[in-house]
Amino acid sequence: MERKVKNSRKTSETNIELELNIDGEGNYNIDTGINFLNHMLESFSKHSFMDLNIKASGDIEVDDHHTVEDIGILFGESFLEAIGDKKGIKRMSDATIPMDDSLATVAIDISGRSYCNLDLSFKNEKIGDLTSDNIMHFFESFTNASKINLYGKATGSNDHHKAEALFKAFAKTMLDACKIEHDKIPSTKGVL
Numbered sequence: 001m002e003r004k005v006k007n008s009r010k011t012s013e014t015n016i017e018l019e020l021n022i023d024g025e026g027n028y029n030i031d032t033g034i035n036f037l038n039h040m041l042e043s044f045s046k047h048s049f050m051d052l053n054i055k056a057s058g059d060i061e062v063d064d065h066h067t068v069e070d071i072g073i074l075f076g077e078s079f080l081e082a083i084g085d086k087k088g089i090k091r092m093s094d095a096t097i098p099m100d101d102s103l104a105t106v107a108i109d110i111s112g113r114s115y116c117n118l119d120l121s122f123k124n125e126k127i128g129d130l131t132s133d134n135i136m137h138f139f140e141s142f143t144n145a146s147k148i149n150l151y152g153k154a155t156g157s158n159d160h161h162k163a164e165a166l167f168k169a170f171a172k173t174m175l176d177a178c179k180i181e182h183d184k185i186p187s188t189k190g191v192l
Helices: 035-048 065-083 133-146 159-177
Strands: 004-010 014-021 028-031 051-058 092-099 102-109 115-119 149-155
Touching: 004 065, 014 065, 028 035, 035 051, 035 065, 035 159, 051 065, 065 133, 092 159, 102 159, 115 133, 133 149, 133 159, 149 159
Parallel strands: 028 051, 115 149
Antiparallel strands: 004 014, 014 051, 092 102, 102 149
């Protein structure tokens, strides 16, 4: 079964088109209107080997909150659809990634239940053109929509490095957890 999907989301605040291929090669074409978010999602795609195309427009003249939130929601919904019944997946994984002064750790469980617990603190209100607080909001939106558990932490002195290490750790964790290892549903319940 192909684990790929094409979806869109249109609200009075945003208009987003997204294509995701879990079993891709790390190819991407991302234009969110927020350059630093583009960079983080490109890094995710490259290191997860998931193909990811996103074209988004939003009310960034107000601020970047709605665009980040709706991309997180649509990305999460698309992942949930593309992963299907989760038969054969590894399901749980973690990764620790260094980047210069920074270190990030992410652990996930593709469990069918959503929970997000991140330990982040950024020194600056913005990282490039992305509001720092919206990094947490992106992951909360993604996990709620994708129904996964995600725990993460990023430490260091440079906000850019902390954020990028976090997205890379997320990518490596997703790559590993989505691997097909067997032909069973990895749950005592029989469903995920």
